[in-house]
Amino acid sequence: MTLSLLVPTHREDRPLARCLDSVAGQLLPGDEVIVVGDTHDGPLPGVERRVVGYGPQFTYLPHDAGHHCYGHCQLQAGLAIARGDYYHCNDDDDVWTPDALTLMRRAVQFWPGKAMLFRFRSYFQTVYWDELGRFERNHVGGHCLLAPRVDGKIGRFSCDYNGDFDYVSSAVEACGGPREAVWLTDVVAIARP
Numbered sequence: 001m002t003l004s005l006l007v008p009t010h011r012e013d014r015p016l017a018r019c020l021d022s023v024a025g026q027l028l029p030g031d032e033v034i035v036v037g038d039t040h041d042g043p044l045p046g047v048e049r050r051v052v053g054y055g056p057q058f059t060y061l062p063h064d065a066g067h068h069c070y071g072h073c074q075l076q077a078g079l080a081i082a083r084g085d086y087y088h089c090n091d092d093d094d095v096w097t098p099d100a101l102t103l104m105r106r107a108v109q110f111w112p113g114k115a116m117l118f119r120f121r122s123y124f125q126t127v128y129w130d131e132l133g134r135f136e137r138n139h140v141g142g143h144c145l146l147a148p149r150v151d152g153k154i155g156r157f158s159c160d161y162n163g164d165f166d167y168v169s170s171a172v173e174a175c176g177g178p179r180e181a182v183w184l185t186d187v188v189a190i191a192r193p
Helices: 016-024 045-052 072-081 100-110 163-174
Strands: 003-009 032-038 058-063 086-089 094-096 116-121 145-148 182-191
Touching: 003 016, 003 072, 003 100, 016 032, 016 045, 016 094, 032 045, 032 072, 045 058, 058 072, 072 163, 086 100, 086 163, 100 116, 100 145, 100 182, 145 163
Parallel strands: 003 032, 003 086, 032 058, 116 182
Antiparallel strands: 086 145, 094 182, 116 145
């Protein structure tokens, strides 16, 4: 089982290294990290150098969607080239927990082929989701979802602020819907630590 981890970024001064450092030591052979740069305002050569410097499991993909949209268009572009069996998205100013990928792999062993909804902690120290099975916008987001590759189908991000829920919703639907999703209490990502 391999993982594709996707990270959008949009400026040279973002804390991307902290994000990538949090996952670099957790990768196994076949895993990949795809950083997609929003190049609408121009190229990001420093970001590209930084990403490539992490080694062959890290890919930099420039993407100009013609507008800015919270990184959602960038994540969609990254999903289009991802090769892993499962996908997880994180933001460039967030981190994966030290055991995130171990928790994900363990969950896949128990529930292969299922969409899994982990928890994440915000910089307010609030943990999302707080109510098991509550599948709605502003309660479950992109940080939560570990989605399997399903017959070439991938979720779709929309370009509004809550566009990550549209991705979660469409990916979960491709795996049988919210009733088939597995809810896990483990925190796998921390927003703006």
